[in-house]
Amino acid sequence: MFTLSVCLLTHNSARLLREVLPPLITVADEMVVVDSGSTDETLDICREFGITPFYHPYSMHGMQMNVAIERASHDWVLCMDSDEIMDEQTVNFILALKAGEEPAKNKAWRLPRYWYVLGEQVRTLYPVSSPDFPVRLFNRQHARFNLRPVDDQVEGHTCSEKMPGHVRHDTFYTLHEVINKLNGYTTRLVKYTRVRPSITRGFISAIGAFFKWYLFSGAWRQGRVGAVTGFYATLYSFLKYFKAWYQYPQIKAIQAEQDVDTHTHSLQK
Structure with a gap:
């Protein structure tokens, strides 16, 4: 117990x-x-x-x-x-x-x-x-x-x-909620992880996501709800690369600072 x-x-x-x-x-x-x-x-x-x-x-x-x-x-x-x-x-x-x-x-x-x-x-x-x-x-x-x-x-x-x-x-109980979370998740992902800054990769990833998460998954059978989940997957896959490309100069500077801090901390140990 x-x-x-x-x-x-x-x-x-x-x-x-x-x-x-x-x-x-x-x-x-x-x-x-x-x-x-x-x-x-x-x-x-x-x-x-x-x-x-x-x-x-x-x-x-x-x-x-x-x-x-x-x-x-x-x-x-x-x-x-x-x-x-x-x-x-x-x-x-x-x-x-x-x-x-x-x-x-x-x-x-x-x-x-x-x-x-x-x-x-x-x-x-x-x-x-x-x-x-x-x-x-x-x-x-x-x-x-x-x-x-x-x-x-x-x-x-x-x-x-x-x-x-x-x-x-x-x-995701409203369309507004879908858009808000989509924006928030992709922003955090780009801020805290290393995403390759590439619009081309973004388009390729979005096309792949559309086929995998909307067509092949059968989401298209669920009408408007399936369209929303397909839209979410497609735009998420594009935005993470687009935001990384758009913010690349700032992200590169932040990540460089993080690398310096990590190296300094290791030396102090």
């Missing part, structure tokens, strides 16, 4: 929060909510459920999750976003897991996450297929989130197991 801290990230999450919180509270021995400055009813809803969120400014998803993990009282943590809704089967599995013998500390569990765009379940959303199975339940003494600017992952566990059930990942 073991105790569990549920770590939840919020930011203007009122849309789904009343659906997200009840299953989490059912499995939690402690709720740790880290908010990055909500201006809607998010904080009021948390208080309705007896939760007092902590504030921490947002920089990257993995870093924000690690902040929540640090605030947890228990070593076993379940890390969730505020657009992920657990079903009864997943909840019952976690309750049974907690009631059994404490597992090996290097083990982790993967969430069965099904993606929804504009309220409709989709088969793919660049760069993942649905469902995907991210590690979300683990012992914080052995694992943490890495700091990749997008698509971060939990690292440090040595074995993992998929949970049963259906976790609804209700992302």
